[in-house]
Structure formats: structure tokens, C-alpha cells
Amino acid sequence: MKYSFRNDYSSIAHKKVLERLIECQNEQNIGYGEDTHTLNAKKIIQDKIKNKSEVFFLVGGTQTNMTIIDHILKPYEAVIAASTGHINVHETGAIEGRGHKVLTCNTTDGKLNPSMVLEILNNHTDYHMVKPKMIYISNTTEVGSYYTLSELKALYKCAHDNDLYLFLDGARLASALAISDIDYPDYAKYTDVFYIGGTKNGAYLGEAVVINNKNLATEFQYSIKHNGAMLAKGFVASIPFEVLMEGNLYKEIGSLENECANYITQKLKSLGYKFYSDSKTNQIFVIVTNELANYIKKEYDFEIWNKINDNEVAIRLVTSFTTTLEISKEFIEYLKQYK
Amino acid sequence: MKYSFRNDYSSIAHKKVLERLIECQNEQNIGYGEDTHTLNAKKIIQDKIKNKSEVFFLVGGTQTNMTIIDHILKPYEAVIAASTGHINVHETGAIEGRGHKVLTCNTTDGKLNPSMVLEILNNHTDYHMVKPKMIYISNTTEVGSYYTLSELKALYKCAHDNDLYLFLDGARLASALAISDIDYPDYAKYTDVFYIGGTKNGAYLGEAVVINNKNLATEFQYSIKHNGAMLAKGFVASIPFEVLMEGNLYKEIGSLENECANYITQKLKSLGYKFYSDSKTNQIFVIVTNELANYIKKEYDFEIWNKINDNEVAIRLVTSFTTTLEISKEFIEYLKQYK
Amino acid sequence: MKYSFRNDYSSIAHKKVLERLIECQNEQNIGYGEDTHTLNAKKIIQDKIKNKSEVFFLVGGTQTNMTIIDHILKPYEAVIAASTGHINVHETGAIEGRGHKVLTCNTTDGKLNPSMVLEILNNHTDYHMVKPKMIYISNTTEVGSYYTLSELKALYKCAHDNDLYLFLDGARLASALAISDIDYPDYAKYTDVFYIGGTKNGAYLGEAVVINNKNLATEFQYSIKHNGAMLAKGFVASIPFEVLMEGNLYKEIGSLENECANYITQKLKSLGYKFYSDSKTNQIFVIVTNELANYIKKEYDFEIWNKINDNEVAIRLVTSFTTTLEISKEFIEYLKQYK
């Protein structure tokens, strides 16, 4: 196999992250996230977002979503999400496992807007139904789209006008930062809580939870432990963020991913391919015949996203921190050689 | 500070584990534990325990206990544990958070025996009370004791005579393997499920869940994801086990830990110290005056375990994969210089 | 006010039920559903359904749905329902509160069919998503429609071909029995579990859970108590069923309800009213102007179901065991006097 476009979590970690890990190997640190690496990573993030938000380091995306929602919602409260949202589809009921209904909106592009939220609120007005209390969005979304700053502001205003919390899942925040006009401080200003994804952006693991709404941060460590999400070696989850958030590395990773993905997308378009969704970020959803899918599979790995008809499938190609323009070009050359 | 005896998870990882991680950095692997490292680690463990048990790699102890118990028990079923058991005391209600009562036995040494189990069964005979369905033990225990093979066999027989499952928490299994007559294959024979702790034995993280009772393994991956315990980069959790379980490294780590701990214990005894519990494993619980505790703290870190009276405290000293006999000797010398 | 068509649970109980209650007032009975009334009611139901199913008596609909689903599903398993299903809309997240996702199908008439179920199964094929394990249907449905025997058989076949359980919510089973070709024994043959609703059919409270699939009945009493659903005075919930299920009373109540509802519907049709849904059972969903709604409200109570536009609303009129043809005629006369 030449290369895997299957996902953005197939390689252990960015070279610089691993170098730092090795540098620290002879240290002895305090446990449970009370160590100096964790404090330092927290400070770097606070500087970046220009806000004294509380910061906690968890392991993976589903765990992070589950812990945050478990911490914030009362038993009878629900979270609003796009029907394509990760918490609705790909978390094996982790949110419901904590007792909460996910109220869904059908969207064309994986993005929520205030009118969708208001429609749900209008339908949930008494104690016979769950009480909507949180809006969940992802940036970039699960289908490759992204929010603009004005869209984020509108949702945040809608949330606060209606006594809801806005929670932003940043599993792929690097790609979002690289393309959207939403910058670090905006995430602190226009969400109650968000997380900076490490796993899909060059860390061996780790998600940095940033709680901007101070009321929601109280006793969050109890919820982390209660959800089985507390690392004894907390520094193992924070060290990658010391590296990724220093300077511009995190956003640069997103930029390169987007650049490679856009290169591939443009070439595919010029070759006449149809797309399953319109994405400018690091996930490409393209429609190919079954035969072509088999041809690609000989040298490149990818995920089959959806069956289109008996002859065609939508496949997902994902660029990551290991993808280069060279790899992307080779891939296009390989495609051109088909038949 | 000269050295921290605070716990066995203060350093990132054993040198060999980190070396292997670096060697693999340019690979691309499949996600979610379906990669070749995970398969290989599973095979090494199966060879070691001489059984085709199912093996899964999770992140930390509380998460592992929570996921296993959530997977196995029905909503109204309960788990029996020593009152000092990790699941009863130090998991912030993670087991109850999954809906299950922990039924406790008071013990003198942190160890369960069949008569304790039977007493609980005799008191839980109808549907007005929870149904005891699982025995939870730790080896080594939370207070430094360990089970012998005959004790383990007796509990396993008791479990199966009474339609219970036996689950063994091996967060500190290295230390147990080094001192007890229970060998790897015995854990496969005399438990329904156990785990081989990585976090406290030289891995940067990771616990290897070994399910010997095949019925309990069905759909375990659903439960892993449902509990937010599935790593996208599954190989990150299994690579340490490829290293630790190769040859004898894991048990050697336990041996050295025990050796250093025993050296310290013997010296302390000869210096007239009293002990809070009788431990032959890598945790030492020793009683010191408040003044001595302060003196030690200047150069060595440790945990204050319990207040004994106004003048004395029990402190816990833990040896780890980074402890050497030299460090242990220096520590004793430092103690001798007191007053 | 002349009469309330607001719901079918506005009056305490059918006269015969209350008479029986008074007759029994000097008895002393054993607690927790182990009394002779409960055994007798169980036997009457077994005779009626011609099957030795297990029978338990709970208090209300949401509690019954919650307890059954909690008992049957594993933590990561989900239940399939119409998006209009009671468990999806009107139980304040009770099912999610027990950890389970409700997977929904959009329907035109509140009824599921095998192709809807299969579509959900096709989209839930691995451990990253919940595992669908149960089909939930209501008869009559929440929008007034009902299943035929052939439809029920098809769903049951679909369930068992795909290793799913079929659960039928019979909160309004009296109305269903009176109109559909599904008779008592068919409910035993073609569902794994169903319940015979008491609260909405003449009991002061009570739902009779009938578990046809014996494997699902094991230890059900533990789940009843675990869900706070066990009555100390179990006989209070079973006495109404001794009365209602004797002879033909239960079905007669449904017949009269349907008859009154159909009388009203036919008259409304002849008067030119439009309907919000096509119902032949005891719930009528009719569209009226806001002014007419206000006129009706002076003398008759009802529920506003949905806003249609600025001038019109859909209202729900429900007939119950206290409705008579006379009351229905008076209501139509009152309507005729409008304007």
C-alpha cells in the first residue's frame, strides 16, 4: 500500500510531539493533571484564546462529549444536534448511556442554525417532554463543512437568548481554524465550552476541554473521574498540547491538511468526479464506481461512506498531518492511470 | 527533590516502551484496535496465559472497571468487593454511575474470602434487594497484600458454585506476579475476566482486559465505545504491551519494585518503625511522626495515607519501574540522618 | 362545562371497578403482587390470550415502557420507534434515562413497517453505533391509527428474522381490540411482550404487562423494584383487571369509545370539517378555526394538538368509558349552533 487516506488518526503522532515526550522521560510528575506540563499547556491555551477559561485534558472524542454533557445537563435535559452529529450517530449511545436524549435536526450540510434550534424549542414546552438545554455543534462538521464566525455568533446569541448552553466539538478544530474566520479567542467568546482536538490533529491522544462559562467548570474533575476519564498520568495527555499549541503548529497542521485535500478535490473535479458533499476541509466525500473503488484499494486505503446505487459508492478520503502535496499528487497520478 | 515515592505512575514510561513507540512513528495503522500491534499484543498475552481468551486494550483503571462491570451486569445486579476496594472508594462512583451497587465486606487485609461472599449471598435472597452477581478482587490489593493461588482457586470455586463471576483488577499485577505463586495461566484459569495493568507498571497508559469466560466477551467492543473508552488510535494502548509482555519484562518490573520496597521495609523495621499494614509488595504503609514526615518531604515525595493521632500519620511509599536499590539506599541514609 | 373530551383518563374508574374495590376493603392480602387478586387477574388474562405468558401489574404507561426496556436491553442496545411514538416524544426522556437510544422512523400514520425497520438495521452495522434490538409499536397509535393482524404478523416476522424483540404498547388496547382484527391470542403469538392498558380504559390505574417470550420474564420482579415500579399493595393494581378482563367488559369499553368517536367524526365530516389525521379509534384530530376552538371551550374541554396556521388549530377530542352517544349528540348539536 502506498498511503492510507482512511482517517486522520492512523499515525502515532507528529514528530515534534514524540520528540518532546522523549525529552520528558526521566521526569517524575504529580498525577491526575496537577503536574506542571498540564499547568503549562493550560496557560498556553489561555494565552491563545485570550481568556482565563478552565482547561482540562481528556483522552478521546466520545469520552469528552460524554463527560461534558454528563457534567452539565440535569437528568431530564436534552442536547440539540444535527442528525449527522457525532454524538447522535457514532458514539454507540454514550450520551443516552448518561441519560440524555439527543434531539436532532435534519440539515443539508451538517450545520445547525438558530431557526432549527427554535423549532425544537417550540415543540418542547412542558414537562411531558425532555427540556432542551444545550446546543451541540462540531467544527469542522462530520460531513466536512465548517461554521463561519457570523454563524457561530448567531448560534451563541440564540443559545443565550433561550437559556441554552453552546458546546462546540473541536475534534477537527485544526482544519476549521485553517479555513474559517473563527479564531482562537472567538471560541472562548462565543461558546460555553469547546474542545481542541488532539487525536485527529497530531497528538497520540488527547482532547483539551476549554470551559469558558465558569459556572460549568465547578467540580468538573469529579465528573472526569466519575466517567472513567481521568488519567493517572495526566501529563501524558497534556504534553502534546504543549507542543501543538506552541507557536502556530496546530493551525499549520490544519492548513496543510486542507491544502492537500483541496488539491485532490480540484483535480478530481477537473477529472469529472461527482461529490457526495461539498467539503473544503480535510475530509473529501467523492462518488466512484465499485470498480474504481477496487482499483484504488490496491494502493490506497479509504473508508466506504455510503452506497449510492448498485454501481456507485461514496468514499471518504481524509488528509492528515502526515499527508504531503507529493503524496496527493501521486494519488491523482494513480487515479489517472485507471483504465 | 531527590525522588518521589508518591506513586508508581509519576514517570512517562519504561525506556523500552518509548523506544518502541518511536520506532513505529512512521507507520499508518487501522483504527479502533483492529491494527496489527493490537493483534500482536493480544497474541503475546494469549501465549503467556496459555489460553485463547479475548483481549482488549483500554486506557486506565477506573475506566476499565466501569466498562467491564457495565458490560457484564444487568441493571439490578451488584458486585461484591472489599470495603477498601478501588471500585468502592476511589472511583468517584463510576460503578454506581453505571447503575450498580457495590456490596462491601470489611476485611483486615483488603482480601475477600468465600465466607465473606457467602454471608452477602445469604443476606440477598429476594427481589427487594440487588442480586449479587460478581466478585471483584484486586491483586495486589489496595493495601499492599496479595492473593495466593489457593486463595484464588477457592474464590473462583465459590463464584462458580454460586453463579457469580470473578473479576480480578490487575492494576498492580506486575508486583503480584513477582511475589505470588499465581502465574499467568492461573489468571486465565481461575478468573472470568481480569486485566493486566499497564499504567502502574511502565506503560505511558493502558490496561489489557483479558476475558476468559467467552460468553462475557460478546459485543464487548460495543461496551467499550458506549463507555467512551475506545481509542481511535487503538495501537497507542497496545504497543506498550507488545514490549512489556515480551520475554519477562513485565514481571521483572514487578520484581525490582518489590525488591526495593522490601529493602526499605526491612531497614525501616530494623530502625524500629511501626507499619500501618503488612505489605510485601511495592506499596509501603509506614507510621511516622508529623515532624519526620515534614523532614522527609524536603527531599522525597509521598502520600499521606491516614492520620493516626495528633502526632503521627501513616504515609505511603510506592516503588516503581524507575526505583533502584541505590535510590532506596539513599532514602534510608537520609532517614538515618534525621535528628 | 358540559363534558371534557380532553383525554380518556379524566374520571376515576369504571363503576364496576370501584364496586369491586369496595367489596374487597376488609381483606388482608400479601404484598408485592403475590396476593390472590394478582394471581387471579393473571389467570384471567392467560385464559383470554390462550397462553401461559407471565403477567405483571404496573402503574402507568411511561413507567411500564421504562421498566420493560430497561429489563430487556443491554446498555448499548437501542429501540426502534415511530418518531411519533410515546417513548420518543412524551416520556421526558425516561427511556434515555435508562441509557437507551430511541431510533426513530418518520411515518405518515404513526405506524412502523418492516421496510422502515430494515433501513435502520442497514444503517447500524458496527460497534461505533448503537445496536438496534427492539421494535416498539403502540396499538392504537398515538395518532389514532391501528395495526391489522397481517401488519402485526409482518413486523413480528421481521423482528425474529433479524434477532429483534417486538414490544407492543397497549395503553389504548381496548380501542384497538374493538376495531382491529387482532384478537387477544394474537397479541400473545405475535409479540414478545405487550401490555394491556388499564389507566386509559376504565381502571383508576394499572397496566398489565404480558411477557410471551419466556426468556424475557426471568427476574422481571427485580427490574420492577429497581425502577421504583413495585407497589407494596400489588392487589390495588390487579383488582381492576379482574373486573375489566372478566367477560367482555374491556373490549366493550373500547367499542363504545370507538362508536362515539365515529359518530362524532361522521357528523363532523358531513358538516365539512377537515381532519388532521385519519382516525377510526377513540381519538379525533380535527382542524378548527381559533374562533371555533374558543366557542367549543366554553362548554367542552379538549387538547390543542398543533397549530396549523394563524387562523386554525388541530384539536384532539378523546372519547372514554364515560362517553355516551347522548353526550356525543349534544356535542354535535352544540357545534351546529355555532354562528
Place this chain on the structure above:
Amino acid sequence: MKYSFRNDYSSIAHKKVLERLIECQNEQNIGYGEDTHTLNAKKIIQDKIKNKSEVFFLVGGTQTNMTIIDHILKPYEAVIAASTGHINVHETGAIEGRGHKVLTCNTTDGKLNPSMVLEILNNHTDYHMVKPKMIYISNTTEVGSYYTLSELKALYKCAHDNDLYLFLDGARLASALAISDIDYPDYAKYTDVFYIGGTKNGAYLGEAVVINNKNLATEFQYSIKHNGAMLAKGFVASIPFEVLMEGNLYKEIGSLENECANYITQKLKSLGYKFYSDSKTNQIFVIVTNELANYIKKEYDFEIWNKINDNEVAIRLVTSFTTTLEISKEFIEYLKQYK
């Protein structure tokens, strides 16, 4: 059989309660506890306790405990109870089923005091353990003892000094009111929430939850429904309280129960019987030989509470609203005839 002393919930309801039910049979009422009976019962209770507390009517004890605790505690918070407490022993894990640990104190008499509470607080000081947040007590207790006003005040002060809530389970409050110096208004003053038990004091079912701490009442109806505890016919649960709380009936029931129980206890003492616990309320725990137990069983029902040794058992005799002094005298006569 002459009479059953098995429990205080063997007969349907007090004659006056049933008379009132019959009187109301032709009414039509609004659902879900928004009816006039419920409002009236609430007002009667507010008058009795001289406080504008919120009042809700639920069905049974376990359900009430589960709903209140689910409503008040955060996921990682725990409730402190006597090890004999109903929530710890006889609710089949309903509290853990809602995610909360029950922290227990061993007592000699089933009663908590501030020093027990403080000991638990001293042992739960960080996020590795659950956070104690509520004290749960029962009056009368599960072993027949009762709290005095000064004891209640001390616990309430302890609770509020330590940021805990005090919740009092009044399943047998009638008996407590009749013997203790705690009067209705004291329950409003010195608890955050309590309930007035109906099921064991002459109602066919029903427990009146009284929330004195207004913050805890917010959105309680959501929690009722979420826990499957909301009756469609809410008036069915409140009508008994209109009757029982009018005038002095509720306390009179407790007085007669206590009087009969004390008569039996005194006679048994004078006949030389030993007691398993010292009770002045309506539960008598007396030790008898196996042979005597068999003799009694021929004519009187009771519960075997505990095996004392091979020859003796502790049995529980409970007086109820149907017990009379005559019945009690006959029972003593029957005992005297033994051998």
C-alpha cells in the same frame, strides 16, 4: 387465619378514604396532578405544616426516594444513610440505578447523628471519591426507632453547616407523629425535603413529597415524569391525602397503631419474651423459638426478620390502621395458650 401482622399495607385503604373515592367517581378532572383535588390536598398539607412548601403526590416509597434523589444530586454526588436505611437495603439498587452511591453508617438503632455524618465527610475530601451531598433519614426508622425534635434539629444544623441537604423518608410518618415531639411544622422547618407516607398509613397508595427548600422544587415535575412516576390520573394519588390530612385522621391512625403495638410489647415483656430491637412504634421485633413461630403462623401472619440461632428467630409484627386493641388482646390470649 385470624389476622395478619405481616405489614401495614395488607388492606386496601381506610374506610373514609374509600368513601371519598366513591363520592368523586362521576367527576372529570384534569390530568397529571393539575386537578383541584391535588391543589386542595396540597393546601391542606401547607396549612398543616404552616409553610408554603411545594407538594407533589407520587405512588410508592422506592419510587419517591429514587425520584427525589435523582432530582437533587449531581451525577458524582452521594447520599449518606444508615446501613439499615431503606434506600441501602430494600430498593433493589434503585438509587444506584440513578447513578448515586449510598454511603452508609453502622448504627445500633437505625438512626444517624452528626458525628456519623462528619466522619463520612472527613473521609471524602477530594475528587477521587464521590461527594457526599445529602443525608437520608427515615422516621420512624426501618427498625422501629424514631427521632426526637432535638435530634432532627441537630442533623439539620449539621447538614446546613456542611452544605448538605437533609431528606426525611416518612413512609411511616403517622406512627412517628404519634410518638415523637416532632410536629408537622417542624418537618417543614428542619428538613429540605420529606414525604408523608400514604401507602403504609391508610391510603390505597400515595406518598406526598414536601419540598421545603424552594431551590430543590424547580422543574420537579420533569423529574417525576422522567422517573416514570407521573400518574395520568394524578387525583387518584391526592384524594387519599385530602381525607387523611383533614382534621387529625393521619396522626390518629399512627396513635392507634402505636397503642396496639405497645400493648402487645408490654404483654410480651411481662410474659418474658426477648426483643430483637427496642421499638415504641408500630413495628415489633420479637425473638421466638422456631416452634412458637410455627404455632403463631397457624392463626397469625408475620414476617421472619432474621435467624438468631438454630432454635430461634426474630419475627416482625406490624400493627396497621386495621388493628384494634381487641385484635391485639386476642393475639396475646392465643400466645398464652401455647403449651
